[in-house]
Amino acid sequence: MKLGLEEMLQLLQEVEQGDPLDFADLPMDEERLRRLVLSDLLQRDEQLQASASAEECQLIYLLSTAHLVLENLLLHLQLLRLQQPEGSAAAQWQALLSRFRRGDDGGA
Structure with a gap:
């Protein structure tokens, strides 16, 4: 099953409901940070899937x-x-x- 960024963000939100992350007082937008991390992981996954079994x-x-x-x-x-x-x-x-x-x- 191939999921896009928006679907992954929604699933991450569901995971965090059961195990919330503490962003404390960090000076960054939480949603933007999640989007950045997931976008990078999806790109790495695509590259890995193309080159490995x-x-x-x-x-x-x-x-x-x-x-x-x-x-x-x-x-x-x-x-x-x-x-x-x-x-x-x-x-x-x-x-x-x-x-x-x-x-x-x-x-x-």
Whole structure:
């Protein structure tokens, strides 16, 4: 199934209803940022589909997702360390590890 930018934006909006992103006080338009990211990903997908097999595409997407999840986890842990009193970040880290060991990603 080939979806265009507008359909992807709508699906992303549905995903974010269950797991909203925190843009905090960043000086950027959220919708414009979503559009920019999805537009770039659709362009990369088109190039990849033209040059790789379905199996290679799936492997690339799985590895890319793993890299992004790991990067997000590291950023989250760095924020915890900065925001939490000594010791409480370690407890949250253990709780997070327990979730991953159970396979409960909480929508992440």
